[in-house]
Amino acid sequence: MTTTTPTAEAHRFGWIIDQPYLLLSLTSLFWAGNAIVGRFIAGHFPPVTLSFLRWSVAFLIVIPFAWRHLVADRMMIRRHIKLLVAVSVIGISTFNTLQYTSLQYTSALNVLLLQSVGPLFVAVWALIILGVRLTLMQAVGVFASMIGVAVIILHGNVAELAAIELNYGDLLFLGAMAAFGLFTVLSQKRPAIHGLSFLAFTFGCGAVFLVPLLVWELSVRTPPAFDLINVSAVAYVSIFPSIVAYLCYNRGVRMIGANRAAPFFHLIPVFGSAMAILFLGEQPHLYHAVGYALVIIGVVAAARKQKAAAA
Helix, strand or coil: CCCCCHHHHHHHHCHHHHCHHHHHHHHHHHHHHHHHHHHHCCCCCCHHHHHHHHHHHHHHHHHHHHHHHHHHCHHHHHHCHHHHHHHHHHHHHHHHHHHHHHCCCCCHHHHHHHHCCHHHHHHHHHHHHHCCCCCHHHHHHHHHHHHHHHHHHCCCCHHHHHHCCCCHHHHHHHHHHHHHHHHHHHHHHCCCCCHHHHHHHHHHHHHHCCHHHHHHHHHHCCCCCCCHHHHHHHHHHHHHHHHHHHHHHHHHHHHHCHHHHHHHHHHHHHHHHHHHHHHCCCCCCHHHHHHHHHHHHHHHHHHCCCCCCCC
16 A cells, blocks of 8 residues: 555645545536536547547546556555446446437536436435435435526526426436446445545546447547647546546545535536636526525535534
8 A cells, every 4th residue: 555644645735635625616617617628529529539538648647646656556456456447437438428428419408407416326326335324414405406506507497497308318418427426436435545546547447448439439430630629628628627626526525425525516507607607708697696505505515514424
């Protein structure tokens, strides 16, 4: 095992490493950008190709920093190889391929709505695998933040629900959320290895398991063009929603647990709509304020540590 202590890590990376709420909020910010970029380039990249490039590039960036930790952790990794491979295939290969595939068939509105059920998948897997139940306050917080998400996405008009049509892409996205919920819970059972070791292994292993699908996809689909837009998109999704976000997410979940971390999913549409207001000229409305308030109240309520229950 690596001998790096939490104190040493805190000294190296600053106070942010011990701020789980901030880490999980940053994760949601970068994943909001991933949804926007993924939808924007859905017609430019076949989904498996985009997923493979994302994790391959992320692995190549991380490996120089992670190598010494991987060497130190090699015996622990070998001892828990089955779990680590399962986590990699579920959370890296499966989740992202389903996510990018779904974005080719469904709308951003549907994706944001369906993403709000992410904490429920985490709760189900946590109960099945860890025997951990949602506390009453966590359930109330998840429900409140889900209402906030709906208020933002539906522009405060419940009648908009009647106009939403579910399709094949929505089923794929629900599958993606189920996979990510399982990844979140299984990652709590990971061995005591360095965070960079875990990141590098999951990125590299996840990319390797995509190779057979990649070969098939490139035989039936046109490869993406090598241009500035596509290169920039791959660079963004490889660095921010991958390396930075997964470092923050893995650390946050490890610190406060899966059920308390999961409601931070609901900050993704908050950040997404805020980006639209700041960068795309969308006008702020009262429903934005109401939705933001409900999401924040719900997330804070669900993420608070309960003295009488395990998180």
